[in-house]
Amino acid sequence: MALPEAAQQSTTAATPDDLAAQFRETRALTESLLEPLSEADATIQSMEDASPAKWHAAHTTWFWETFLLRDHVADYQLYDERWPFLFNSYYEAEGDRILRGKRGLISRPTVAQVLDWRHAVNDAMDALLDDPAHTELIALGIAHEQQHIELLLTDIKHAFSKNPLGPAMWEHAENRSPSQGTGWTEHPGGIAMIGHQGNDFAFDNEGPAHRVLLEPFALSKSLVTNGEWADFISDGGYEDHRLWLSDAWAWLSRCNITAPLYWREDEHFTHTGWQKRDPDAPVAHISYYEADAFATWAGKRLPTEFEWEAIARGSDASGGNQLDNAAPPSPRGTPSLFGDVWQFTRSGYLPYPRFQPAEGAVGEYNGKFMAGQWVLKGASCATVRGHSRATYRNFFYPQQRWQFTGLRLAKDL
Structure with missing residues (x-):
């Protein structure tokens, strides 16, 4: 689908090369946050406001597939026609979806299968990244995934806090910064x-x-x-x-x-x-x-x-x-x-x-x-x-x- 002008401001300041690099960095960062997690860690949902880490990784992939690849790559076939129901968030125009509070029940596809999907979508996006006609949608998709990176971090923190063992996602390292300003x-x-x-x-x-x-x-x-x-x-x-x-x-x-x-x-x-x-x-x-x-x-x-x-x-x-x-x-x-x-x-x-x-x-x-x-x-x-x-x-x-x-x-x- 074409993005109407009202959906976002102009992005003419960003070149296709800039956006291509940002796209790859953002996609890689999402996946790096999955590395410390077990399959169970990535699947749990601790409350309705939060989503599983695996769901964030999948939803951001659904976004690229739905709003760019499906409409702008000739003869593109969805990776799995069943998955939009699982990984659409709140877009009524895109049809039915699983209830938000039920996302933790998505035990399949596995994390490995989601990663395979992500890599296939990344490869397919190569056909669009260098085309200035798609600059606005690509910039929106990058910003969207960056938002979900933050949500992934805060959602998994909430989930781990509910575990009586108080598990750590990373080892603790003391890292102090300069003090704040005054006045x-x-x-x-x-x-x-x-x-x-x-x-x-x-x-x-x-x-x-x-x-x-x-x-x-x-x-x-x-x-x-x-x-x-x-x-x-x-x-x-x-x-x-x-x-x-x-x-x-x-x-x-x-x-x-x-x-x-x-x-x-x-x-x-x-x-x-x-x-x-x-x-x-x-x-x-x-x-x-x-x-x-x-x-x-x-x-x-x-x-x-x-x-x-x-x-x-x-x-x-x-x-x-x-x-x-x-x-x-x-x-x-x-x-x-x-x-x-x-x-x-x-x-x-x-x-x-x-x-x-x-x-x-x-x-x-x-x-x-x-x-x-x-x-x-x-x-x-x-x-x-x-x-x-x-x-x-x-x-x-x-x-x-x-x-x-x-x-x-x-x-x-």
């Missing part, structure tokens, strides 16, 4: 242009560019740390209803939430098993509800997505602690505005003025999720370096916290 970055306010501009790749939800009016504000140069969060807990932060939104207070009681996900005593669960928490590292795996309550406790607030973007303009989006290869992701703290954890904003995930989703299946990528979710900015330690940018809009429901999510405070001036 505040002030902004005078005024009219700011928000949203993607230019001709490099961006998702459709990052535009159209539009103007917003900002009041004077300041954004913290540091992310909130584990030590600061421990102070919040010690001060009764999870027990003081005055700090919490009504829905959040009900969620606390219903789910018995008393600390960030993966915390116990002075430890937290990581891709290297249970480890002692670093009080100076950014806090991670918190919900929007928790982020908002902490900000209230601290006498500050969460930034809007527009404020965050206005500060981030001109910053190096590829800086900070992000994912470079198959290594254990862990928030460590750096002076960069990007990396370590995705940062909650107080902005609801809504369409920008004049936003129109694309027609067809690709138009289901972002637009239909613009209800009841909150925007996060930046990047995390599990985000493929180079994937994010100042205009990037990540989004999750307010109770979700299995991703590397944290916060950076803001205040009015």
Whole structure:
């Protein structure tokens, strides 16, 4: 299928050679993350929000086969006509699919069979990688697989955390980064242009560019740390209803939430098993509800997505602690505005003025999720370096916290 113009921004800045190299690097990175996993590890599903590692490897292959090879390679035959039912995610236009919560039941095909499929699709893609006519779809497919690389890492972490043995995906290696910045970055306010501009790749939800009016504000140069969060807990932060939104207070009681996900005593669960928490590292795996309550406790607030973007303009989006290869992701703290954890904003995930989703299946990528979710900015330690940018809009429901999510405070001036 051809990708309508509204589905994403122009990608004329990327050459076919650039995209071909990115395609191969991204596909190889996904497979390298499967290497430490057993067949059982790659198949389990620990909750409905998460998917098995094998499913991520297969779904990203389905994406290439469905949106590029099927429609743009003459006489292309699906690798297995039964598998689209198993590995379609949420594309209604592509027909029936297995229920999301049942993905852990897909014991067959095996990991080896999925890898064979991946390699066959990689070979078939050679016919399209050098053709400028497919630049936009290839850029979208690369970004899509990079998103699933991050999901694969966070989903397997959640699954391993449910194992009483606390298994490690990798061996632990101490890796400390420079400390975070201190103080505040002030902004005078005024009219700011928000949203993607230019001709490099961006998702459709990052535009159209539009103007917003900002009041004077300041954004913290540091992310909130584990030590600061421990102070919040010690001060009764999870027990003081005055700090919490009504829905959040009900969620606390219903789910018995008393600390960030993966915390116990002075430890937290990581891709290297249970480890002692670093009080100076950014806090991670918190919900929007928790982020908002902490900000209230601290006498500050969460930034809007527009404020965050206005500060981030001109910053190096590829800086900070992000994912470079198959290594254990862990928030460590750096002076960069990007990396370590995705940062909650107080902005609801809504369409920008004049936003129109694309027609067809690709138009289901972002637009239909613009209800009841909150925007996060930046990047995390599990985000493929180079994937994010100042205009990037990540989004999750307010109770979700299995991703590397944290916060950076803001205040009015």
